[in-house]
Each structure stands twice: as C-alpha cells, then as structure tokens.
Amino acid sequence: TAQEDYKLWLQYYPIENVNLVNTYTSQIKGITAFGESQTIQIAQKELQLGLQSMLSSRINIEKNSDSKGLIVIGSISNLDDNLKQQLASQITSINNEGYIISSTSNNKKLLVITAKTDIGVLYGVYHFLRMIQTNQSIDNLAIIDSPKINVRVLNHWDNLNGSVERGYAGASLWNWQKLPDFIDQRYIDYARANASIGINGTVLNNVNANALILTPLYLEKVKALADAFRPYGIKVYLTARFSAPIEIGKLKTADPYDPAVQQWWKDKASEIYKQIPDFGGFLVKANSEGQPGPQNYGRNHVDGANMLADALAPFGGIVMWRAFVYSEHDADDRAKQAYSEFVPYDGKFRDNVILQVKNGAIDFQPREPFHPMFGAMPKTPLMMEFQITQEYLGFSTHLVYLPKLYQEVLEADTYSKGKGSTVAKIIEGSLDQHKLTGIAGVANIGNDLNWTGHPFAQANWYGFGRLAWNPSLDSETIANEWLRMTFSNNPNFVSPVLKMMLDSREAVVNYMTPLGLHHIMDTGHHYGPGPWVSDLSRPEWNPVYYHKADNNGIGFDRSSTGSNATAQYAPEVAKQYNNVATCPEINLLWFHHLPWDYKLKNGETLWNGLALKYQEGVNQVTTMQTTWEKMKSYVDENRFKEVQMLLHIQQKEAKWWRDACLLYFQQFSGKELPKGVEKPV
Ligand code: GCU
Structure with missing residues (x-):
C-alpha cells in the first residue's frame, strides 16, 4: 500500500x-x-x-x-x-x-x-x-x-508559495498558510525520520531567499516548526536574504558597513531568538546567480558574513556562507571562480562562520572531481554541500544511489597536509583542528506520499544522514541496512538489489556524462541531453562551453596548457590531473581536450571508448530492470510497480541520452559507431 x-x-x-x-x-x-x-x-x-x-x-x-x-x-x-x-x-x-x-x-x-x-x-x-x-x-x-560532524542539516530549497526549486517530489512540506496553529502530523514524521539517521538541523527556505521569511508573520510560523522539531533534536535555520534590511526593514541600503544595517541584523537576531532560543542561524547565498550580497556595495564576502555572524554570536548562532559563486565576467573557466574568490580570505572569517562548499567546482554533476577549495583554506571551517535532490541526475525518475557519489568525494585525498588529507577529515575538522563542522544535503523531500518521488530516492536521504553522522561509513553498508529496513532481510532480495543500487551511480555517469564530460544536460530544467545548446546569454550556461567538441576532439583543457584549474589543487593532485597519462580516466575530459583517436587505457580510441561507455550505461539500466523483475515476490505491489515503471522510463531515457549525445558528437568525430553500440533508431 x-x-x-x-x-x-x-x-x-x-x-x-x-x-x-x-x-x-x-x-x-x-x-x-x-x-x-x-x-x-x-x-x-x-x-x-x-x-x-x-x-x-x-x-x-x-x-x-x-x-x-x-x-x-x-x-x-x-x-x-x-x-x-x-x-x-x-x-x-x-x-x-x-x-x-x-x-x-x-x-x-x-x-x-x-x-x-x-x-x-x-x-x-x-x-x-x-x-x-x-x-x-x-x-x-x-x-x-558519536557523530563526527556537528552540524548535519538538510537544505530545503522551498519557496514560500509552496513550490520547491529543483524539487521532484511534490510541493513543499511546509504549509505556511495553516501555520502556526496547524501542526501537520507530517512535520512530526519528518522530524522522526531525520532523528532516526542523526540529522540535527533543517534550513526551511530556499537559498534564493524571500526576505519575508524574516518578518514577524512568518517567524511565528517558523517558531511553531522549531517547537515541533525540538524534541527530535532538530534545530531550525533560515536562509537570510542579504537585502532584507531594504525589503522588509525600510532601510535604503544593505551595506554591511552601514551602522543602521548592522543594527537591523542585530535586532532581527534578538527578535528571532526571543521566539526560538535554540535557533541555529543563517544560510546565505550572496552575490551568486543574481542574489544580492556585499559586493553590491563594494564590500566582500568577509564583510557580509562577519556582519551576520556578529549579529548571531551573542545567541550562539552560526552563519553558513555559501561558496557557490561564478560570474559571466570571468568566463574563461567557471570551475576556478569560487576558489579565486574565497581562498584569499582564509582566516578572515569570524569563528561562527562556516563556508558551505559544493562537492565539486561546477554544480552537482553525476561526477565531478572534489572541489579544490577543500584543503585550500586550512584556517577556515568548510562544510560540505551535497545535493540529495537529483537536479542533474534524472530527477526523481531515475534510480541513482547517491551515497556512492558522496563516498567518492569524502574519500578523495586533497594532499593538503600530505597523503591521507581526505575531504572527510577536512569537514570533520580533524585535519585542521576546527570545532565548528558541518555538512548539508539539498533535500529531495516533498509532499508526495512517498516523500521523495522515487521509492529508491529515500535511500539517498537515508544515506546522506548516515554519512553526515559518520563520513567514513561505506556506501555498501548503508545500502545494505537501508534495504533490510525498508524492504526485506531476505538474502535473495538483498544481494541482487544491493548490487543494483551500487551499480546505479556508475550507470548514470555512463549514459549521461562518461569519461569526465559534464553539464551537457538540456538547459534550465537540466533534464535530458542538450549538448548542442549554445545560445544562452551567459557563456557558462551553455553545454558547448563544457564539452568543447570540435573536429579535433573533445573535453575542457583545465591543465597548464589550458585554464590551469589543476593548479588550484595541492601539488601532488595537480600533477596527477595535469598529466593526461596519470589523470584518472573517469575525469579525463574534465581536465583535458583530446583528439578523437586518442588511445584510452583499454586500447580503444577516445571516440570508440566514449560510445562504448554510453552503451554500457544503457546495458546497466537493462540489467537493473532484469534484477527488479525477479523481485516481485519480496516487495509490496505498489512499490514493485512504481519501481518497475520508473526503471522503464530510465531505460528509455538512457537510450535517449546515448543516441542524442553520440549523434551530436559524431558530427565532429566523423567516425562510425563501434561494434557493440546500438544504432540510433
Ligand atoms: C544550481 C541550481 C539552482 C540553485 C543553485 C544554487 O545552479 O540550478 O536552482 O539555485 O544551484 O545552488 O544556488
């Protein structure tokens, strides 16, 4: 049922x-x-x-x-x-x-x-x-x-009108109209589920924030949610819109140097804490994708973050300042921009500021190398931002087990303090001795009956929580326990479905963006292939900017002969990525532009190898379908059918991806499809 x-x-x-x-x-x-x-x-x-x-x-x-x-x-x-x-x-x-x-x-x-x-x-x-x-x-x-990370939060990209940015599981859970007096049982069930996996905080509103959330009308509603969540150990946080002093405070400016602005935030903080004594603090997206920020006033990220930090400090609140910034004015390589903008400020932020960095330097792709900011700011606490909602990974339609992706990033070695300086140790604070530590997951939860749209997307919420508690957990262990708890302990069910989950992440990489390709999804909604799109106003919004396919080859040269983004990593890592011979093939076209007949490690040419990867992705989804078909007797009818239908869509769309990308790239390679790759129909 x-x-x-x-x-x-x-x-x-x-x-x-x-x-x-x-x-x-x-x-x-x-x-x-x-x-x-x-x-x-x-x-x-x-x-x-x-x-x-x-x-x-x-x-x-x-x-x-x-x-x-x-x-x-x-x-x-x-x-x-x-x-x-x-x-x-x-x-x-x-x-x-x-x-x-x-x-x-x-x-x-x-x-x-x-x-x-x-x-x-x-x-x-x-x-x-x-x-x-x-x-x-x-x-x-x-x-x-004990949990290894202190702040383990979900980020809801929920708007006050009930819509959810990049949400694929219905509308927002928060019913602002009925709050504060109506406490939906769903809030309690939400808190309970989170507590069961150790999540201890939630940011209620979208990073593209509406300042209204900070008005008395809404704070009363936020308080009601905070009261409902408190017994489950969950603190409430809000995204603060940087220009709120203008929009709801009647000030002329939001300049962090203006004493009236500083006072406004101090008053706002004390107003919030009067209602919510354990309020967690603010998340801020500033000067990113059109959001207001300190740079609008000629100030920098430190000025902005520290002003808010000073307002929250007397009450024990923190500022989670996002590092997701890129600008059309510096379009040579978007991947370098966050690092360039933030690393010079290392050590300049207040103690209650933590920088929230996405796992990779572009944007939640099926695979990205770890963000070069990890390891590059030892004097500043950095928190991880993972996306649980599958913006670039087939929404809630494709079965993709994300803890595999999370684990890959957490285990990556930054070499910032020599071998073994993993991303996990940086966000745990153990490498650089930070007390304030955090991890955020952009929630995939909505008001769908099953919370997450795809029954298997529940595993991504679950797995995020488990890894937030202990980033060294193995994604296989997590999938194993999730399957047993969610479906059945029967080994005839657990072992094949476990394999299906574990393989699903590589499958999506293969049929969408193999060998280091990235951001070739159709633009705007980011669903389905769109490697041909080239007419958007900002260069770095266009897929052609990322794959750079031409008659000579394909890939983004980020090595020293190109944008030199590799130089943002510690020397050991930079050296490895920079050299095409040592660069891991999973990231090959992320760092290198290579000729179509470049020889891969398995002896195939780049063109053939790419085509075979696309085919492999399709085959993997077919295998997932075959596995699932055999599971009927272990699963309730509803979930069995849901997953069956969704896998069917995923299979069609894996082919769509393969055919669209190969036909498009073939114009440049001018080569036949290799044996084993199905011809597009
Ligand atoms: C992506 C996403 C946006 C979101 C942004 C962010 O670009 O497409 O919807 O607002 O990330 O993380 O701020």
Missing part, C-alpha cells in the same frame, strides 16, 4: 525467522526509561513500537530496572548510581550527541542505552532498533558512538 511507501526505513516488519524472534524475546523482557523529557518519551515509545512490531509480542514498560533482561534507556545523570558507576569511564569518550549501548555484566543482564543528553539516548535507541531491523546479534553489546 501507499502507506508502506510513507513509512520509509522505519517499517519495523515482523521478523520472519522464528529462531531469531525467540532469541530476541529471551533477551528483551521490557523497557525502563529514566527521565521526563519529551525526547525520552519519544525514545521509549519508538522502542516499544519498533520491538512490538518486529517481535510480534507485547513489550512492557517497567517502572524500575530491578528485573532481568530489561532495556534501560536514559541519560547518564538520570540512571541509578550503580549503572552510573559502571558506565562512568565510557561516557567520557562520547560527545553531547553520542551514545553508549552496553550489556551489563551482572546477573540482571540489562541492556543500557545511555548518553550525556536525552537526544543522544534517542540516537542510541534508533541504532539499537536498526540492529534488530537488520537482524544483528544483541549479545554482549559494547557500542560507543
């Missing part, structure tokens, strides 16, 4: 294996919760609900922890002295959101889920439920875990 779709990964299906159920029920005799907060009540309710459903038996709530086999939950300060003592040394090794799941060694055989805070306990409860959901053993547990 559609309801199944709605429940995401919190299905809590009854466990089929009778032996396993017996084992669990012999170990779990009831629940005792210590503490009074709403968060603890939520944790207790969730634990009871999940266990009862999975074990198909009643789980009682006990008043104290005297009897055997109980699950005891509560923050450390609320536990009895005996337990406190037993856990004293472990508790020092977790942070405020971390937790411990520990079996006691005494004859009571209790299972304690504790933390420094009630939110930590809730996270621990979800971890424990996940173990049962994925049928793991709960014998002798000694789990100690």
Whole structure:
C-alpha cells in the first residue's frame, strides 16, 4: 500500500525467522526509561513500537530496572548510581550527541542505552532498533558512538508559495498558510525520520531567499516548526536574504558597513531568538546567480558574513556562507571562480562562520572531481554541500544511489597536509583542528506520499544522514541496512538489489556524462541531453562551453596548457590531473581536450571508448530492470510497480541520452559507431 511507501526505513516488519524472534524475546523482557523529557518519551515509545512490531509480542514498560533482561534507556545523570558507576569511564569518550549501548555484566543482564543528553539516548535507541531491523546479534553489546560532524542539516530549497526549486517530489512540506496553529502530523514524521539517521538541523527556505521569511508573520510560523522539531533534536535555520534590511526593514541600503544595517541584523537576531532560543542561524547565498550580497556595495564576502555572524554570536548562532559563486565576467573557466574568490580570505572569517562548499567546482554533476577549495583554506571551517535532490541526475525518475557519489568525494585525498588529507577529515575538522563542522544535503523531500518521488530516492536521504553522522561509513553498508529496513532481510532480495543500487551511480555517469564530460544536460530544467545548446546569454550556461567538441576532439583543457584549474589543487593532485597519462580516466575530459583517436587505457580510441561507455550505461539500466523483475515476490505491489515503471522510463531515457549525445558528437568525430553500440533508431 501507499502507506508502506510513507513509512520509509522505519517499517519495523515482523521478523520472519522464528529462531531469531525467540532469541530476541529471551533477551528483551521490557523497557525502563529514566527521565521526563519529551525526547525520552519519544525514545521509549519508538522502542516499544519498533520491538512490538518486529517481535510480534507485547513489550512492557517497567517502572524500575530491578528485573532481568530489561532495556534501560536514559541519560547518564538520570540512571541509578550503580549503572552510573559502571558506565562512568565510557561516557567520557562520547560527545553531547553520542551514545553508549552496553550489556551489563551482572546477573540482571540489562541492556543500557545511555548518553550525556536525552537526544543522544534517542540516537542510541534508533541504532539499537536498526540492529534488530537488520537482524544483528544483541549479545554482549559494547557500542560507543558519536557523530563526527556537528552540524548535519538538510537544505530545503522551498519557496514560500509552496513550490520547491529543483524539487521532484511534490510541493513543499511546509504549509505556511495553516501555520502556526496547524501542526501537520507530517512535520512530526519528518522530524522522526531525520532523528532516526542523526540529522540535527533543517534550513526551511530556499537559498534564493524571500526576505519575508524574516518578518514577524512568518517567524511565528517558523517558531511553531522549531517547537515541533525540538524534541527530535532538530534545530531550525533560515536562509537570510542579504537585502532584507531594504525589503522588509525600510532601510535604503544593505551595506554591511552601514551602522543602521548592522543594527537591523542585530535586532532581527534578538527578535528571532526571543521566539526560538535554540535557533541555529543563517544560510546565505550572496552575490551568486543574481542574489544580492556585499559586493553590491563594494564590500566582500568577509564583510557580509562577519556582519551576520556578529549579529548571531551573542545567541550562539552560526552563519553558513555559501561558496557557490561564478560570474559571466570571468568566463574563461567557471570551475576556478569560487576558489579565486574565497581562498584569499582564509582566516578572515569570524569563528561562527562556516563556508558551505559544493562537492565539486561546477554544480552537482553525476561526477565531478572534489572541489579544490577543500584543503585550500586550512584556517577556515568548510562544510560540505551535497545535493540529495537529483537536479542533474534524472530527477526523481531515475534510480541513482547517491551515497556512492558522496563516498567518492569524502574519500578523495586533497594532499593538503600530505597523503591521507581526505575531504572527510577536512569537514570533520580533524585535519585542521576546527570545532565548528558541518555538512548539508539539498533535500529531495516533498509532499508526495512517498516523500521523495522515487521509492529508491529515500535511500539517498537515508544515506546522506548516515554519512553526515559518520563520513567514513561505506556506501555498501548503508545500502545494505537501508534495504533490510525498508524492504526485506531476505538474502535473495538483498544481494541482487544491493548490487543494483551500487551499480546505479556508475550507470548514470555512463549514459549521461562518461569519461569526465559534464553539464551537457538540456538547459534550465537540466533534464535530458542538450549538448548542442549554445545560445544562452551567459557563456557558462551553455553545454558547448563544457564539452568543447570540435573536429579535433573533445573535453575542457583545465591543465597548464589550458585554464590551469589543476593548479588550484595541492601539488601532488595537480600533477596527477595535469598529466593526461596519470589523470584518472573517469575525469579525463574534465581536465583535458583530446583528439578523437586518442588511445584510452583499454586500447580503444577516445571516440570508440566514449560510445562504448554510453552503451554500457544503457546495458546497466537493462540489467537493473532484469534484477527488479525477479523481485516481485519480496516487495509490496505498489512499490514493485512504481519501481518497475520508473526503471522503464530510465531505460528509455538512457537510450535517449546515448543516441542524442553520440549523434551530436559524431558530427565532429566523423567516425562510425563501434561494434557493440546500438544504432540510433
Ligand atoms: C544550481 C541550481 C539552482 C540553485 C543553485 C544554487 O545552479 O540550478 O536552482 O539555485 O544551484 O545552488 O544556488
């Protein structure tokens, strides 16, 4: 049923294996919760609900922890002295959101889920439920875990009129018209789903912001959402429009040097914090794609960010200042612009400013090398911005498992402090000793019954959360647990579908932008191929700007003979990318313009190799379809059919991509399609 779709990964299906159920029920005799907060009540309710459903038996709530086999939950300060003592040394090794799941060694055989805070306990409860959901053993547990990143936020590109920029799963969840008095159950379910994966913040409105969100009328509504989310550990943030002092404050300017402007933001901050004492802070898109910013007044990013930071600092708020900037006035290579604009300011930002950098230097392509800003600003905290919504990856129509992409970026080695200086270590703050750390995911959530449009797009929301908690997790582990929680633990289902998910990212790269091609989607909406588009007003909006195909070859020369974007990386990385012989072939045409008969590592010419990649992408989608067809008996009818239909579209469109791109590029290569590549019909 559609309801199944709605429940995401919190299905809590009854466990089929009778032996396993017996084992669990012999170990779990009831629940005792210590503490009074709403968060603890939520944790207790969730634990009871999940266990009862999975074990198909009643789980009682006990008043104290005297009897055997109980699950005891509560923050450390609320536990009895005996337990406190037993856990004293472990508790020092977790942070405020971390937790411990520990079996006691005494004859009571209790299972304690504790933390420094009630939110930590809730996270621990979800971890424990996940173990049962994925049928793991709960014998002798000694789990100690803390999130490696502090600010783990979703960015909603939601407009006040209910539309969602680059949203493919219906309209915005936020019903501004009915707020503040009407709290849709969906807000609670949203918070619960996020808490279950450790997301602890949400930016409610689009980066292309409307200043109205900062007016009293809307702040009252924002407060209502903040109140609903708080027990789930989720803080609310807002995108601040830089020109708000003019638009809603009746000032003549938004110049960050103007004392009246500074005062306006200070007053605004205190007005917000009066209503929302734990307000997270502002996200800002300034001087980017027509958004107002400090440069409108001859000031720079530091001036703008620091002004807002000063307004928020007394209340503990932060500024997430986006680095997604590029300008038509410097069109030689868009990929270099953010670095050029920001790196000179390293160390100049206030302590409560964090720069939010997209994973790659262009814009959320199926594959991009990591953004050269990572590793280049050691004195400034940088946070990662991933896109969960599939703007350039087939919207919510194509099945693409994104944690594969995220992992590839997080594992990339920047060499900024020698070998092993991964992007993950930079955003965790461990490489450059930053206390403020963050990661953002542009949400793929809307009011569709299944939240994300494609049933498998739920895995991208899930996977983002899991990686935000721990960027070293393996995307395969995440897919595996998601499948078990969302569909079934049956190995006949899990292993083929796992493979399908893991292969799906490379498939989309192959049928859209193989060998380092990028931004050749049709313009504006970014759906489907458009490598021929060349008539848009700004050069860098045109796909031809990125592939540069001509009779001599194809690709963007970003090496030292071209735009020299490679020089923005640390010397080891720059050297590797710069040399066509050492540049990884997955990024070949990102960094090099090469002749059509250039020899690839497998001996094929570039033209043949490119064509074969497009074909491979199509074949991979066909394999995904074949896999799914065999899964009918493991999946409810609704989701089975949805995925079946969507894969059918994906298959048609993979061919569309292949045919369109190959026919277009063939005009330049002047060569026949190699054997094995289907002729366009
Ligand atoms: C992309 C996207 C825009 C968005 C922008 C951003 O360019 O197409 O819709 O506003 O990114 O991240 O600011």
